[in-house]
Amino acid sequence: MKGLQNDRLCSSVSSRRPRFMLLIGISVCMLFALVLSAWSGNLPFRASAASLAHASADSPAASYPIKVFFSKFPESVSTDFSAVYPVDRTSPTIAVGTFSIQLLIAGPTLSERQAGYFSELNSILTGPSSCSAPFPTGGPDFKLTLNKRGSKDEQGTATVQFCRATSSPGIGADARIQAEITATLKQFPSIKKVVILTVGGHCFGDESGKDSCLS
Numbered sequence: 001m002k003g004l005q006n007d008r009l010c011s012s013v014s015s016r017r018p019r020f021m022l023l024i025g026i027s028v029c030m031l032f033a034l035v036l037s038a039w040s041g042n043l044p045f046r047a048s049a050a051s052l053a054h055a056s057a058d059s060p061a062a063s064y065p066i067k068v069f070f071s072k073f074p075e076s077v078s079t080d081f082s083a084v085y086p087v088d089r090t091s092p093t094i095a096v097g098t099f100s101i102q103l104l105i106a107g108p109t110l111s112e113r114q115a116g117y118f119s120e121l122n123s124i125l126t127g128p129s130s131c132s133a134p135f136p137t138g139g140p141d142f143k144l145t146l147n148k149r150g151s152k153d154e155q156g157t158a159t160v161q162f163c164r165a166t167s168s169p170g171i172g173a174d175a176r177i178q179a180e181i182t183a184t185l186k187q188f189p190s191i192k193k194v195v196i197l198t199v200g201g202h203c204f205g206d207e208s209g210k211d212s213c214l215s
Contacts, residue, residue: 062092062094063090063091063092064090064091064092064093064094064096065088065089065090065091066088066089066090066091066096066099066100066103066187067086067087067088067089067100067184067187068086068087068089068100068103068104068184069084069085069086069087069104069179069180069183069184069187070084070085070087070104070107070108070112070117070118070119070180071083071084071085071117071118071119071120071176071179071180072084072085072115072116072117072118073116073118074116076118076176076179077172081172081175081176081179082175082176082178082179083179084176084179084180084183085117086183086187087108087112087117089103096188097144097146097158097185097188097191098144100184100185100187101142101144101160101181101184101185102141104119104121104180104181104184105119105121105122105125105141105142106122107119107121107122119176119177119180120168120169120173120176120177121177121180121181124166124167124168124169124173124177125141125162125164125165125166126164126165126166126167127164127165128164129141129163129164130163130164130199131143131163132163139163140163141162141163141164142160142161142162142163143160143161143163144158144159144160144185145158145159145161146158146190146191148195149193149195149214150195150197150201150214152214154193156190156191156192156193157191157192157193157194157195158185158191158193158194158195159194159195159196159197160181160185160194160195160196160197161196161197161198161199161201162196162197162198162199162204163199164199165198165199166198166199166204168205171205171207174204174205175205177196177204177205178196178204178205181194181196182194182196195213195214196213197213
């Protein structure tokens with residue numbers, strides 16, 4: 001009788017063995033998934049191994065410390081329109097002048113805005129880019145030319161010409177934008193003067209219509 005019970009017990013265990021092994025397998029998989037999930041939570045956007053490898057391959061080989069000069073409230077509004085203040089950035093390209101103006105257009109970070117930093121440059125640019133050729137759309141916001149005053153050669157002078165129309169709220173904003181661009185570019189030793197032109201080639205912020213920045 002006892003032997004029969006043992007046989008039945010063994011038979012019962014044997015019949016449940018596939019289900020038992022399946023449960024073990026599921027538990028191991030669940031544990032692995034939890035560990036993987038916790039590890040992935042420390043990575044931005046829960047990046048997959050493939051995307052991490054792609055991001056690593058796309059990482060810049062070098063970086064260049066630069067500064068971007070923003071206006072700041074209330075100093076640049078109530079005291080001096082030309083007052084600008086630097087924040088640290090890093091350029092992934094050796095074209096640091098162009099990249100620094102792109103960052104100026106992008107504006108300050110959220111924490112910097114909360115500290116009072118601001119720029120009206122992004123908000124004054126309107127309409128499509130005139131510099132999109134040969135593509136129909138998607139051109140840059142501006143062109144930066146070194147050692148030029150407009151179309152004339154001039155060592156040490158950088159010319160920024162907007163590729164989009166500008167709609168300025170007033171002379172205060174114009175003065176702040178000019179100060180931001182000028183200070184941001186003059187951080188580089190090779191740039192001594194800065195000329196800023198509208199999409200039509202006229203001096204930005206020049207209400208006289210004389211284009212004195214080109215003379």
